[in-house]
Structures are given as structure tokens and as C-alpha cells.
Amino acid sequence: MHAKTELARFLRARRERVRPEEVGLPVTGRRRVPGLRREELALLAGISAEYYLRLEQGRDRNPSATVLDALARVLLLDDEATAYLHALAGPGPRRRPRRPRPESVPSGIHQLVMSHPDAPAFVHGRYTDVLIANPLARALSPCYTPGTNLLRAAFLDPQFRELHQDWESTARSLVASVRALAGPECEDPRLTELVGELAVRSQEFRRLWARHDVRVRTSGVTCLDHPQVGPLRLGFEKLALIGTDQVLVVHHALSRSESAQALTLLATLAAPDPVPAGTSRTGAPDG
Template sequence: MTDGPNPLGDYMRARRRLVTPEQVGIPAVGTRRVQGLRREEVAMLAGISADYYLRLEQGRDRNPSVQVLESLARVLRLDDDATAYLLRLAAARPRRRPRRPREETVPAGIAQLVATLPLPAVVEDRYFDILAANALATALSPRLAVGANRLWDLFLDPAQQALHPDWEETTEGAVAVFRESVGTDTDDPRFVELVGGLSLASPRFSRLWARHDIKVCEGAPVRLTHPRAGDLRLNREKLDIGGTAGQMLVVLHPDPGTDSADKLALLASGARTPADAVSPGPGPSGGGARWRAPGERR
């Protein structure tokens, strides 16, 4: 096997373990020692040699054709988004120099928009670090604030877990979106720090991360249980912020005329803008927001 990262091989290995012989028409005969499909079975179904598949999975061959990858995607039962992710992994080239930590700065116009929106709104980067948040977002959850990490809190903060009555489904989707968002950019120090910390602190995150599930970020309904407002049914919209390194504007809004709309209006009436609700963008204020580990002083 080769030295160094092998994201393509890791992904193929993880996904073949999730496919059962019955799903691809292979009779289950006798006792199987492996979880999911054997390498030889994947190779046979994809129309390639077992030795070639082994080289791909071990990282000794990193230049498969698109046709081979699409055949493997079919055998591994990948949907369109997961297939696109597989192709991206194959096209990625390892960096020769280590990455340096990168400061994230919210554009000034977006920062102003977040502060004035009459809806819960935050800006997060590709690692789910919160770079900007308005008062209503923080009223919805104190952890929706600058310096927090949404993924970290979702897995490790009891109050944040209680906010999500569908916590297991929420965490499953969050990890799949996170992996797709990061893509091949896995040598970033922030990624290494976050995934390493979560893998050690949360067995559930570790299990979900090992599945290599992929889900494209898109709008979706959200069910929340607020300690004061009670049950809320909101719609979450995620909008890409152009000209940034993967920043997203996340807005939560209720359907008009619903009970959730009334409850959100009550929360808004008592919300106050915290002093650090928005990280300043380029301009006279300067600066930006840096992620802080839980417990780190500002």
C-alpha cells in the first residue's frame, strides 16, 4: 500500500461494506467473513480485474478512467451526488506543502444583511464554523453565535441535542452534508482539528463519518423544540455566498400564518443584538471571525 492519504480508496472501501450481496444479485452461500461485498465481487460486477480494483483501493493506481469510476459507482449503488463526489476524489491531486490555518472574513454587505434580517440567520463556512449570527438566531439557540461550531455542538452539547427532536436523523444528514462540503480539501488544519476532535469525543460521529455518506446542501424543513417557545416547524435555506471560500448564508423561516410564525415573532420581540453578533467584514472595522474551541476565551 502507498504512504499518505488515500481518500478515493477509503471511500470505495467504506461504500462496498454497505452493499449486501443480495442487493447486487449475489447468492448468500455459507458464512461470509467480510461486511458487505468482497473486493473480488466488486471487480467482477464492475467488469475490471480483481488486481486492478485492489490497486485502486490501496492507492497504488490513482488514475482510473471515468468509465471505470461510473461502473464502480453503479456496483456500489451510489446516487448522482455520491457519484460526482467519487469523480472528484479521483481527480484530486495531493498537495506537496502543508496548509496554513486560514482566517475567514464575512463580506461587509452580507454581515449587514444578517444583522438586519427579521429572521434567524447565520453565516457559516464549509466546516460549519459560525462566522456571523443575528439576535434572533441566538434567541433560537445560544450556540448559534460567532465562534461556535454547529457540528461540534450538535454532537456534544446537550442543550443543542435537545433542540432537535429528530436528532439521529439530523446528525446523519449533517455529517453527509459536511463531507460533501469539504470534498477533497482534507489537508486543511481546521478539518483535521474538527474531525479528529469529534471522532474522539463522539462515538456516533465516528460511526457516521466511517460510512462516507454524501448529501448535497439544500433547503429542507426543520423541526425544533425550543425550551420556551415549544415546538417549531421552520424551513432552512442555505445560500452560497459568492466570492468566498465556501461560506453559506443560512436562514430559517416559518410558513406564513402558522403557529410557528407566531412563536418566532414572540422570540423576535425579546431578542437583543449581542455585541459580537456579526463578525465584521473588510472595511474600517477590519478583522473577521476565528473558530474557538469550546471553553476558549474570546
């Protein structure tokens, strides 16, 4: 994923998603292209059509901050996507590809996750690899087992799709969060490998990746159909861990709701069997 082509792809993908009426343009006659025409975008951004064409063809990747802000305004980008656009067009040479390093969760976060048995909680890294998960999270979904890559599971694991009633929304959010967390790391070997694998194996992934969405959802609601306890409507909170590329995810249910009762039942099913008095963890009598 070369920097020039990534900037060009991002501009093209986002331009095709903006409807003329969203930016105050009248719609007359039949349009041959989805979204805005190049010359329309250039006009609204206050730049020449020829210059914009060079940007979208990858022949110029050093626009000024003023031009980038104007493009972001016309493309209706939020703050996160605008920052991503600026990073794609950043000056200076690209960093050398970095070697993937094992991600480790800070010990305090590990203790925090494991000390809350009544709330499914886990931590994933910058590519959505699950790093740690408490027992209730693993009971909620086998995809929360440490070592699982959530992005890969979303598109290639049938269990993930069967569990998530809102699969399309969840998958779209995962794709957008990977772009946001990884940033414009056009030469990141791990990202290249993961995207390449999914692009080959999943048409749905190719479609969503081509949208160039950039966003990390920090909270929301997900609807699950659990094989043991039935329907669950759970809120979730995502907290970025400062100093890392990791995210802590915690699910919760509305107090005294049916989902809360079902989650309590699942916690009971997931709890380890109590050790009988006078018996060691090895199963041998004490003494």
C-alpha cells in the same frame, strides 16, 4: 488523512453500504460481510477483482474516469458523491497544506442577514464555524452564536442535542456537509484537527464519519423543542455564497402555523428593549 488511504476508505465504506439486492444480485446463504463483496463490485463495474483490491488497499490511486464512473454506478453514488470520488483519485501531486485563514462574510450578505429580524439567519464557513447570525438565530439556539463550530456542538454540546428532536438526522447531515464543503483536502490542517478531536471524544461521530457520506442539504425541515416557546417545525434553506466556501442558512415557518406564532413570540423576546423617548443609548437623558 493521506490521499491513498482516503480513497481506499471511501470505497470500502460505500461498498459495505450497498445491499446485493439493490444492484440485482441474488442473496443466497449467509454472508460474512456487510454489503457487496469486493469481487461482486469488481464484476459489476467491469474490472478485475485484483485491480479493485489494489484500489481498496491504497496500492493504486490513479484509476481512469471510466473506471471511476463504473464504480460510482455500482456504489449507487449521487452526482455530488461521484464528483468527490473523482477528486479523491485526481491525478497530480497533492497541494501543500494551506494555512487556515480567517473567513469574513461579504458586507452585502452581512447586511442582508441583519436586515431580516423575523427569520432566523446565519452564515457558516467551510468547517461549519458560525461567522455571523442575526438576533433571532441566536435566540433560536445558542449554538448559532458567532464563533461556535456547529459540527463540534452537534456532538459535544448537550444543548444542541436537547434542542434538536431530529438530532441523528441533523448530525448526519452536518458530517456529510463538512466532507462536501471541505472536499478531498486530505492534508488540510484545520480539518485534520477537527476530525481528530471529535473522533477521540465522540463514538457517534466516529460512526457517522466512517460512513463517508458526501452531501450538502440545500433545504429541508427540522424539528426543535425550544425551552422558551416550545415545539417548532421549521423549514430551512441553504444557499452557497458564490466565490466563498460559506453557506447562508435561513429558517422559516409555514404561514399562520403554530410554529409561525411561536417564532413571532421568540422574535419579540429576542428584540432589544426600546429606548425611551428623550433618552440616549447610554441611558442618560438627551440634552
